[in-house]
Structure formats: C-alpha cells, structure tokens
Amino acid sequence: MDQDVHIITVAVDDLDAARRFYVSGLGWRPLFEEPGEIQFYQSAPGQVLGLFDAEALDVDIGDGGVHSRPGGFTLAQNLHDADLVHRTVDRMERAGATILKQPQPAAVPGMMHAYVRDPVGIVWEIAHNPGWRIDDDGAVVFDAPDAG
Known part of the structure; x- marks a missing residue:
C-alpha cells in the first residue's frame, strides 16, 4: 500500500x-x-x-454498526507566523468555533498554538511551528529547533 x-x-x-x-x-x-x-x-x-x-x-x-462518532484526533494547520495563529483563531471563533486553548507558546521552542472545536465537534490545532515546512514537492520537513 x-x-x-x-x-x-x-x-x-x-x-x-x-x-x-x-x-x-x-x-x-x-x-x-x-x-x-x-x-x-x-x-x-x-x-x-x-x-x-x-x-x-x-x-x-x-x-449495522455505529461508526459515526469522531474522537481522539485533531485536524491541524501550520501557519507561516505566530500572529496568523491569533487571527485565524479569532476568525474561527467569529464563525462559531469554541476556543479550547487560547493561542500561546507551546513546549517546542518558537512554536505558538491553540485549539478550537468547530460547531460539529471537530477539534483543530492552529499552530506556527518554525521547525516545520513544506517543500515545493509537497513533502513535510521537520527541521531541528534552533539551539539559541
């Protein structure tokens, strides 16, 4: 596969x-x-x-089973800068989402993130992680965090 x-x-x-x-x-x-x-x-x-x-x-x-209850996962979007995390969370809240975790620094150095739940129950992580990027071919690359 x-x-x-x-x-x-x-x-x-x-x-x-x-x-x-x-x-x-x-x-x-x-x-x-x-x-x-x-x-x-x-x-x-x-x-x-x-x-x-x-x-x-x-x-x-x-x-005949019930497979229709989401849980135990999030969808995530990694944005280009920390300010965009705040703006995106604000827009999602205005659209009807519930903020579960306000934008704040994460455990990863330089990372900012928040969690929101959309009106149908899907939890989204909205983040800026400077150690994550997407190459032109669509491949995700994790860079080592800066030491200083």
Whole structure:
C-alpha cells in the first residue's frame, strides 16, 4: 500500500452547521456536495476533507454498526507566523468555533498554538511551528529547533 491519504472523512451530525462554519464563516469552497449526505473540501494538494452525515456514513459502511462518532484526533494547520495563529483563531471563533486553548507558546521552542472545536465537534490545532515546512514537492520537513 502506498503511503498516501487522499480523503479524511469525518462523520458529522449537522451538515448545515458544517457548511455555515466552513463556507460562510471561513470562506472555504466546497469541491463537491451531495446535499444531506457529504461535503468535500480541498484541504491540501491531493487531499480532501469529507464531512459525511453521520447516519448516511453508517448506512454507507453497511455493517449495522455505529461508526459515526469522531474522537481522539485533531485536524491541524501550520501557519507561516505566530500572529496568523491569533487571527485565524479569532476568525474561527467569529464563525462559531469554541476556543479550547487560547493561542500561546507551546513546549517546542518558537512554536505558538491553540485549539478550537468547530460547531460539529471537530477539534483543530492552529499552530506556527518554525521547525516545520513544506517543500515545493509537497513533502513535510521537520527541521531541528534552533539551539539559541
């Protein structure tokens, strides 16, 4: 199996609330929508975030189980500077997110981060980590933190 993840699908109870938050609040553009079932948003080169109606996802999986409760994960966005962390968290809060952790320095030297929960329960880490970058080919590179 290739080491690729093209779609991250999250079950949500309220697709309308998700759309209001991501489209109206944050300005994201849906890549594809099937009303009442699923919304896809481009989240990175070659990757989409799918927000799937929880009941429809259980039906789609089709084994009679309940697989529609997210938990134990976060989505994260690493930004170019610490000030942008504050601005992004503010925008997310205005769009309806709940701040779980205000922007603040993290344990990693030079890193600033915050946690917010969107209106459908997805927890986001919004961060600036100067030791993280993305090369032109899309590869993530972790640089050693500065010693001084």
